[in-house]
Amino acid sequence: MERLYKLSSPKLYGLCLRILRRPDLARAALRTAYLRIWKTAKARPADLEPLAWMVCIARECALEAARTNEDAGEAWEPFEVEDPAEDPLAGATHSEALKRLLACLGTLSEERRRMVLLAFYDGWSREALSVYFDAPMHTVNTWLKRSVVEIDEYLAT
Amino acid sequence: MTVNEDDRQFVAEYVLGTLPAALRLMMRSRIAEEPEVAAVARLWEQRLAPLHELAVSIAPPDDLWADLAGSLSPPPVAPPEPSAAPADGTPAGDTAFAIPASVDADEAAPTLAAPLEGMPGSARRWRWVALGLGVALVGLAGGFAYREWGRTGGPYYLASLQEARAASVLVRIDARDGGLLVRPLLDPAPEGKTYQLWLVPDGQPPRSLGVFNSAFATRSDAVRRLGVKGAAKAMLQVTVEPEGGSDTVPSGEVLYSGRLMPE
Structure with missing residues (x-):
């Protein structure tokens, strides 16, 4: 258990901190995530790689916290890390799945690709994206919808 | 029962993270209760999760492990490898997700629903x-x-x-x-x-x-x-x-x- 924590926590904490931007909230979200990981480990979906599954839970916990705290996750400045930790699980090469996804995202327009990445890494909501891209909410919704449809089509084949 | 297009969209955005609080709450409970919806969520998790490979790792606070270990009772069995299925543990406390009321309470008057952004013009059903x-x-x-x-x-x-x-x-x-x-x-x-x-x-x-x-x-x-x-x-x-x-x-x-x- 401790080993699992030691190996995975830098990755998961990095994701939480980037979404929440506040160490206290990121810590709380990560704590919730690990409790949930241990609690639901038995029911872990067999078709999801273990680290990917943990990443999903950590993001979910961070996003819940971000939507709960109005002042969290609204930082506009780029995420900068002074002291990145060495990731024990970092692979030398990117996985095939990532390459395929990046190729897919490459087919989206520049703006919509950035939108998807900002949502994934920075946890930005439709509202935040609307402010950042200076576009009305319904436009953002339409862009997101088209992105989802196009990713769906690309990856379904 | 199949999942309709609107719901597939919501599930994708749930996983991506762009939904506002009240919609997240509803999608979350539907994913927990409806296997067909959960399957769509799983699909999108599979699709998007590889992005984590490009994320920066940061060392978490030093005291977090001790804090977590204290919440685990009985002491769990260590898993052999992170790539193997994580061992099961039984946390002492329930994992609770705080979701705010989507409206503020008001003493005097009924408050309107939190403004979920709409899609004007289109007949959102x-x-x-x-x-x-x-x-x-x-x-x-x-x-x-x-x-x-x-x-x-x-x-x-x-x-x-x-x-x-x-x-x-x-x-x-x-x-x-x-x-x-x-x-x-x-x-x-x-x-x-x-x-x-x-x-x-x-x-x-x-x-x-x-x-x-x-x-x-x-x-x-x-x-x-x-x-x-x-x-x-x-x-x-x-x-x-x-x-x-x-x-x-x-x-x-x-x-x-x-x-x-x-x-």
Whole structure:
């Protein structure tokens, strides 16, 4: 258990901190995530790689916290890390799945690709994206919808 | 049962993270309860998760492991490898996710639902409302009312941490077929009483949509007849009525009320 924590926590904490931007909230979200990981480990979906599954839970916990705290996750400045930790699980090469996804995202327009990445890494909501891209909410919704449809089509084949 | 296009979109955005709080709450509970919806969520998790490979790792606070280990009882068995299935552990506390009431409580007037951003012009068929009105909870001044809404048959618990005076009822209607989904985040009704949900179409008398003490789903002709245009102008109200509910008109005081917002 401790080993699992030691190996995975830098990755998961990095994701939480980037979404929440506040160490206290990121810590709380990560704590919730690990409790949930241990609690639901038995029911872990067999078709999801273990680290990917943990990443999903950590993001979910961070996003819940971000939507709960109005002042969290609204930082506009780029995420900068002074002291990145060495990731024990970092692979030398990117996985095939990532390459395929990046190729897919490459087919989206520049703006919509950035939108998807900002949502994934920075946890930005439709509202935040609307402010950042200076576009009305319904436009953002339409862009997101088209992105989802196009990713769906690309990856379904 | 297949998942319709609208719902597939919501699930994808749930996983991506762009949904506002109230929609997240609803999608979360549907993923937990509907296997078909969960399968779509799993698909999108599989698709998007590889992005984590490009994320920066940061060392978490040093004391977090000790904190977590203290929450685990009995001491769990260490897994052989992270790439193998993680060993099961039993945390002492429940994992609770705090989701705020989507509206602020107001002492005097019924508050409108939190503004879920709409898609003007297009006939969005699913409509939501989050209703809220002050409920006094003695002895919790400055604190939080803690509500837990357990679901049967699953390991998930949902908590809504709200201001002491706040309570809410989530209502989702489908203006096409009259589908109605009600999820109360309330204290149980007093002994011998029940909550009753009323639809108040524009300029017309209230019609009962049913009595409830817990979450329920049904289909209602009154909702279907309302249509998309009628739904935008209708109000929803919750009263406390004697057991069995009131047949015709609300007899109790309106506790919660709100307007339907197009998603």
